[in-house]
Amino acid sequence: MRIFDPHIHMTSRTTNDYEAMYAAGVRALVEPAFWLGQPRTNVGSFLDYFDSLVGWERFRAAQFGIRHHATIALNPKEANDPRCREVLSEIPRYLLKDGVVAVGEVGYDSMTPEEDEVFAQQMQMALDAELPVLVHTPHRDKLAGTRRTLDVVRESGVPAEMVLVDHLNETNVELVLESGAWAGFSIYPDTKMDPDRMVSILSEYGLDRMIVNSAADWGRSDPLKTLAAGKAMLAAGFSEDDVDRVLWRNPVEFYAQSNNLILDPVPGFQPGEPPAAGVEFEGSSVLRGPRK
Numbered sequence: 001m002r003i004f005d006p007h008i009h010m011t012s013r014t015t016n017d018y019e020a021m022y023a024a025g026v027r028a029l030v031e032p033a034f035w036l037g038q039p040r041t042n043v044g045s046f047l048d049y050f051d052s053l054v055g056w057e058r059f060r061a062a063q064f065g066i067r068h069h070a071t072i073a074l075n076p077k078e079a080n081d082p083r084c085r086e087v088l089s090e091i092p093r094y095l096l097k098d099g100v101v102a103v104g105e106v107g108y109d110s111m112t113p114e115e116d117e118v119f120a121q122q123m124q125m126a127l128d129a130e131l132p133v134l135v136h137t138p139h140r141d142k143l144a145g146t147r148r149t150l151d152v153v154r155e156s157g158v159p160a161e162m163v164l165v166d167h168l169n170e171t172n173v174e175l176v177l178e179s180g181a182w183a184g185f186s187i188y189p190d191t192k193m194d195p196d197r198m199v200s201i202l203s204e205y206g207l208d209r210m211i212v213n214s215a216a217d218w219g220r221s222d223p224l225k226t227l228a229a230g231k232a233m234l235a236a237g238f239s240e241d242d243v244d245r246v247l248w249r250n251p252v253e254f255y256a257q258s259n260n261l262i263l264d265p266v267p268g269f270q271p272g273e274p275p276a277a278g279v280e281f282e283g284s285s286v287l288r289g290p291r292k
C-alpha cells in the first residue's frame with residue numbers, strides 16, 4: 001500500500017512515528033500550518049514556525065524516506081487575535097517557497113467577523129499565488145459552518161476543484177461534493193471519524209474527490225490511521241486499486257495543482273539505516289543537514 005497523508009502535523013510527532021509511517025507505506029505527506037495549542041503572542045512566532053515547516057521538518061522527514069510538503073496560513077482560531085493578524089502581510093512570500101503546496105488551514109473556528117475577514121483575504125492570496133486551498137470546518141455547528149464555508153469559497157473566485165474541505169463527516173459530505181470541492185476526512189481514535197464509518201461513506205458516495213488523512217497532531221491521534229482506513233476498505237471488498245486511489249492518487253491529484261509536489265524517492269535513503277546527516281534536495285539550500 002502506498003500512502004500520501006494529505007494532512008498531518010509532524011512537528012508534533014516523533015522519529016518513531018516517521019519510521020512506523022515509512023514501514024506502513026507513507027512516502028509523502030502535507031503538513032498544514034495550524035495553531036500550537038499555546039496561543040502565539042507575536043508575528044515572529046509564526047515566522048519561525050513557517051520556516052521550520054519549509055526547512056527543518058522537510059529535512060527531518062527526508063531522513064526517514066518521506067517527502068514533506070506544507071501549507072501556509074493564519075489559522076482560523078488565531079485569526080481572532082489582533083497580535084496574530086499582522087502575520088497576513090508575511091504570508092504571500094511563504095506561498096512562493098519550495099514545498100508549499102496550498103494555502104491552509106483556513107476557514108472557521110467560531111465564525112466571528114474577524115474570521116470572515118481573514119478567510120476571505122487568504123482566499124484572495126490563493127488566487128494570486130495560483131495555489132489550492134485547504135479549508136478546515138469547525139467542530140461545533142458543522143453543517144452551518146460548512147454552508148458558510150462553501151459560500152465564502154464561491155464568492156472568492158477560487159475554482160471549487162482547487163479547494164479541499166476537511167474534517168467532514170456524514171452530515172456535510174454531500175454538501176461539499178455537490179459544490180465541486182474535494183472532500184477530506186480525518187480518521188481519529190475517538191472523535192471525528194473512524195475507519196468503518198469512512199468505509200460506509202466511501203460505499204455510499206464513491207471515490208471521486210475523496211481524501212483520507214490522519215490529521216495526527218499533539219492531541220490523541222494516530223499517524224497510521226490512513227493505513228487503518230485502507231485495511232478497512234480492503235476488508236469491506238474494495239480493491240487494491242480503489243485503496244491506491246483514495247490513499248495516493250486522489251491527494252496527489254489535488255496537491256499537484258500547486259505544481260510543487262515532489263514524489264520521487266529521497267536520494268540515498270536506505271530503509272532501516274540511520275538517517276544520513278547531509279541528505280540534499282534538488283533546488284533547495286535550506287535543506288542541508290544541521291551542522292553539528
Ligand SMILES: [Zn+2]
Nearest residue numbers: 032034105215
Ligand atoms: Zn490540522
